[in-house]
Amino acid sequence: MVFKARARRSASIMGVFAALALSAAAPAPVRAESVLRIAMTAGDIPDWRGQPDQGFEGNRFVGYTLYDPMVQWDLSSRDKEVTIRPGLATKWYVDPEDSKRWIFELRRGVKFHDGCDWNADSAVWNLDRLISDKNPAFTPYNFGRARGRTNNIEKIEKIDDYKIAVYTKIVESLFYYNMPYLFMLSKCAVEKAGNDLNVYAKSPAGTGPYKFSSVVPRQRLELVKNPDYWDKARIPKHDRLVLIPMPEVTTRVAALLSGQVDWIEAPSPDTLPALKAAGMTIVTNVYPHTWPYLLNTVRGPFKDMRVRQAANYAVNRKEMVELLGGIAVPSYGMFIPAQKFYGKPFEYPFDPKKATALLKEAGCFPCEINIGISSSGSGQMQPLPMNELVKEQLEAAGFKVKFDVLDWNSLLDVYFKGQEKFPYDGINFSSGASDPLNFVKNQMSQYKGPVGTNWGSYTNAEVDELGAKVLASFDPAEQEAMITKIHEIIVREGRNLFIVSDLNPRAMSPRVKGFVQAQSWFQDLTPVTISDK
Amino acid sequence: MWYYALRRVLLAVPIALGVTMICYGLVYLAPGDPIQALLPPDASQEDVVVMKKLYGFDKPVPVQYALWLSRAATGDLGRSLQTGRPVFGEVTSALSNTIVIAACAVVIAFTLAFVLGTIAAYHLGRPTDRAVTAAAVVGVSIPNYWLGIVLVIIFAVNLGVLPATGMGSKGSTSFDLFDWEQAKYAILPVITMTMVPLGIIMRTTRSAVAEVLSQDFIEMLRAKGLGPLSVLRHAVRNAAPQVLSVMGLQFGYLVGGSILVETIFTWPGTGFLMSKAIMTRDLPLLQGTILILALTFVFINLVVDLAQTAVDPRIKRS
Numbered sequence: 001m002v003f004k005a006r007a008r009r010s011a012s013i014m015g016v017f018a019a020l021a022l023s024a025a026a027p028a029p030v031r032a033e034s035v036l037r038i039a040m041t042a043g044d045i046p047d048w049r050g051q052p053d054q055g056f057e058g059n060r061f062v063g064y065t066l067y068d069p070m071v072q073w074d075l076s077s078r079d080k081e082v083t084i085r086p087g088l089a090t091k092w093y094v095d096p097e098d099s100k101r102w103i104f105e106l107r108r109g110v111k112f113h114d115g116c117d118w119n120a121d122s123a124v125w126n127l128d129r130l131i132s133d134k135n136p137a138f139t140p141y142n143f144g145r146a147r148g149r150t151n152n153i154e155k156i157e158k159i160d161d162y163k164i165a166v167y168t169k170i171v172e173s174l175f176y177y178n179m180p181y182l183f184m185l186s187k188c189a190v191e192k193a194g195n196d197l198n199v200y201a202k203s204p205a206g207t208g209p210y211k212f213s214s215v216v217p218r219q220r221l222e223l224v225k226n227p228d229y230w231d232k233a234r235i236p237k238h239d240r241l242v243l244i245p246m247p248e249v250t251t252r253v254a255a256l257l258s259g260q261v262d263w264i265e266a267p268s269p270d271t272l273p274a275l276k277a278a279g280m281t282i283v284t285n286v287y288p289h290t291w292p293y294l295l296n297t298v299r300g301p302f303k304d305m306r307v308r309q310a311a312n313y314a315v316n317r318k319e320m321v322e323l324l325g326g327i328a329v330p331s332y333g334m335f336i337p338a339q340k341f342y343g344k345p346f347e348y349p350f351d352p353k354k355a356t357a358l359l360k361e362a363g364c365f366p367c368e369i370n371i372g373i374s375s376s377g378s379g380q381m382q383p384l385p386m387n388e389l390v391k392e393q394l395e396a397a398g399f400k401v402k403f404d405v406l407d408w409n410s411l412l413d414v415y416f417k418g419q420e421k422f423p424y425d426g427i428n429f430s431s432g433a434s435d436p437l438n439f440v441k442n443q444m445s446q447y448k449g450p451v452g453t454n455w456g457s458y459t460n461a462e463v464d465e466l467g468a469k470v471l472a473s474f475d476p477a478e479q480e481a482m483i484t485k486i487h488e489i490i491v492r493e494g495r496n497l498f499i500v501s502d503l504n505p506r507a508m509s510p511r512v513k514g515f516v517q518a519q520s521w522f523q524d525l526t527p528v529t530i531s532d533k
Numbered sequence: 534m535w536y537y538a539l540r541r542v543l544l545a546v547p548i549a550l551g552v553t554m555i556c557y558g559l560v561y562l563a564p565g566d567p568i569q570a571l572l573p574p575d576a577s578q579e580d581v582v583v584m585k586k587l588y589g590f591d592k593p594v595p596v597q598y599a600l601w602l603s604r605a606a607t608g609d610l611g612r613s614l615q616t617g618r619p620v621f622g623e624v625t626s627a628l629s630n631t632i633v634i635a636a637c638a639v640v641i642a643f644t645l646a647f648v649l650g651t652i653a654a655y656h657l658g659r660p661t662d663r664a665v666t667a668a669a670v671v672g673v674s675i676p677n678y679w680l681g682i683v684l685v686i687i688f689a690v691n692l693g694v695l696p697a698t699g700m701g702s703k704g705s706t707s708f709d710l711f712d713w714e715q716a717k718y719a720i721l722p723v724i725t726m727t728m729v730p731l732g733i734i735m736r737t738t739r740s741a742v743a744e745v746l747s748q749d750f751i752e753m754l755r756a757k758g759l760g761p762l763s764v765l766r767h768a769v770r771n772a773a774p775q776v777l778s779v780m781g782l783q784f785g786y787l788v789g790g791s792i793l794v795e796t797i798f799t800w801p802g803t804g805f806l807m808s809k810a811i812m813t814r815d816l817p818l819l820q821g822t823i824l825i826l827a828l829t830f831v832f833i834n835l836v837v838d839l840a841q842t843a844v845d846p847r848i849k850r851s
Contacts, residue, residue: 216704
């Protein structure tokens with residue numbers, strides 16, 4: 001230690017002399033490149049050839065950095081709900097003559113990283129390659145990843161050089177909410193690569209605030225600032241962004257504490273005290289990410305609304321928040337209170353006596369339930385200890401809970417195929433009601449699994465009617481009122497067991513400044529600066 | 534010898550076939566679907582059907598397997614479902630990364646274990662033996678992922694002398710075992726990987742050498758007036774085949790990569806690759822990785838068998 005201190009002192013003195021000598025000799029100081037190094041939770045680099053994989057983390061770090069969508073999220077504030085704003089399209093509206101024809105007016109003067117122009121031709125080509133296997137740049141993986149957002153697109157048409165029309169199969173007034181998930185690639189770059197996206201991967205070109213620099217497959221992706229970005233307010237304030245996949249949480253924490261990275265995603269609650277003690281900044285914020293049990297409403301005990309309500313009364317949400325070290329808040333619905341569609345849903349108090357009474361009234365006491373849970377997975381938080389606590393709380397009120405622990409991919413399979421083929425009365429499946437379109441569809445009986453993602457086949461005639469009206473209405477105020485009402489109904493009926501909402505924790509070195517954590521799964525990295533100390 | 538080697542190479546074919554067949558079957562028996570990981574959670578069942586067709590998963594499983602096998606026989610292991618990159622390149626790149634730490638761990642573990650195991654056998658029942666045996670038990674018993682985390686906390690977080698994670702400052706492309714700035718990334722993974730084979734081989738060496746030392750011919754050698762070192766040389770030579778076979782197995786395990794060690798250190802090797810392939814049901818990647826690892830394992834065992842033949846004339850005679 002003494003040696004270290006002496007060495008440091010000598011180094012400091014030498015450093016001062018060196019600095020003085022340099023300042024006298026050099027005409028202007030050369031600023032060192034500022035580098036932001038982020039450890040992601042993903043097990044691999046999100047695919048950078050268009051539609052990223054690795055869930056929303058892929059969109060966050062690769063989608064919205066290299067590329068732009070036509071409609072963007074406004075991620076500039078931590079205090080207000082995230083809404084959409086113009087991206088590569090400046091304006092969009094439905095054709096007054098045809099409710100299935102959407103007009104997108106495109107931004108002028110935007111260039112891709114390879115110098116090609118963004119215009120109607122590139123917009124039409126981009127959407128077409130995601131839906132048509134006749135497009136030479138069609139790939140099954142981009143088709144698959146975009147499918148949830150493109151399945152209502154019938155065809156695309158160029159109106160003029162900066163205006164396109166997108167035809168939908170059915171009337172969908174909230175159609176434009178699909179657009180933030182579709183990323184625009186340079187047609188020239190793909191054609192130059194012979195329409196082979198594996199060749200294109202060596203020099204990808206979007207219009208985003210960052211340009212591709214280098215990649216070491218499975219290990220790191222390096223992007224650099226795009227100084228010519230069309231949105232001058234969002235030109236990155238650091239020079240280089242390094243993205244490193246690091247699925248193991250203890251590894252991420254060690255990498256941050258040892259200075260190998262500047263920022264880590266999703267530290268676990270038990271690591272927060274150590275991170276705070278080491279002077280790291282913990283950033284959290286509310287966002288539309290809830291951790292519920294989706295309930296089977298057509299078979300088993302949860303077919304009875306009273307049993308669903310009993311479960312909601314039986315859960316002590318505050319205790320769960322304590323278990324999570326405060327990085328969650330109680331949840332009472334599919335939306336969070338910060339969202340305009342939240343409304344005034346019934347907020348189930350912790351009342352185990354009422355829960356027991358409801359179970360007895362429903363003739364299900366003890367009430368045996370079989371729940372599918374996962375051992376890990378995207379957005380699943382800390383599924384094993386959390387589910388153990390839920391089980392303890394439910395059993396205290398008269399439930400008898402059996403868990404089937406599945407790996408994430410298996411649980412996805414259950415979710416995709418709907419409840420019919422599986423013996424589950426519910427599944428623990430985290431969700432994010434980021435946009436109203438998906439929320440509405442998930443409550444409507446016509447979208448029940450396996451056709452859609454209404455897991456549990458929730459059916460309510462009033463909700464179906466309201467949902468149909470929402471999708472047909474082009475009046476935002478009317479839509480808001482109806483979506484809010486749907487939300488209030490499904491909460492009152494205990495459509496799910498609502499438990500907690502995540503607070504989206506991330507930890508960063510004190511060198512990282514200027515980050516504004518929006519109430520979203522997605523974040524804007526461009527304002528971040530890296531100080532020397 | 535050459536006939537023996539050829540026979541072993543030919544025997545590798547049914548082994549590889551069996552391994553791939555079992556793997557294919559297991560993946561399909563397990564819940565989940567390779568297509569699920571390619572679609573967003575809100576995609577419809579209709580989309581799943583379309584995707585299955587696009588990837589050829591709509592065909593019966595035996596047909597899929599036969600198609601894969603016919604391509605694999607020509608050296609084409611297909612492309613990863615997730616990344617689209619050729620499986621062969623993915624696996625060989627991961628294998629070369631694993632070999633870096635596996636080879637280092639092997640050299641350290643084998644040398645230390647052989648020397649310490651022999652010393653323990655020679656001092657059987659004495660404090661030296663007990664100390665070595667205790668060390669071996671610790672080596673075998675400590676979960677290596679736990680050891681890895683502890684080493685990271687001590688050397689990377691608290692002391693700040695070694696990196697916590699990764700393979701080189703710029704990834705594996707910049708890694709150079711002869712450049713300290715890069716080589717230091719391998720130190721903690723190598724130590725962690727060394728512990729298990731160290732314990733196992735130490736115990737094997739100890740018992741094999743001790744058993745030989747208790748045999749009559751050793752007494753004979755001593756009676757003939759041979760010194761302790763010469764006697765030990767004879768004992769070690771007789772125990773070598775047994776130790777070599779355990780070493781071969783251990784080297785095979787290490788080359789197969791340790792999912793836990795590689796995940797903790799984010800080391801881009803075969804263990805890390807395989808865990809990703811399993812989690813995402815990336816069937817071509819999983820199949821390709823298992824096939825290449827099985828063949829590598831067979832090859833290592835062949836080399837070990839040939840080495841055994843060379844050091845033990847009894848095997849050659851049989």
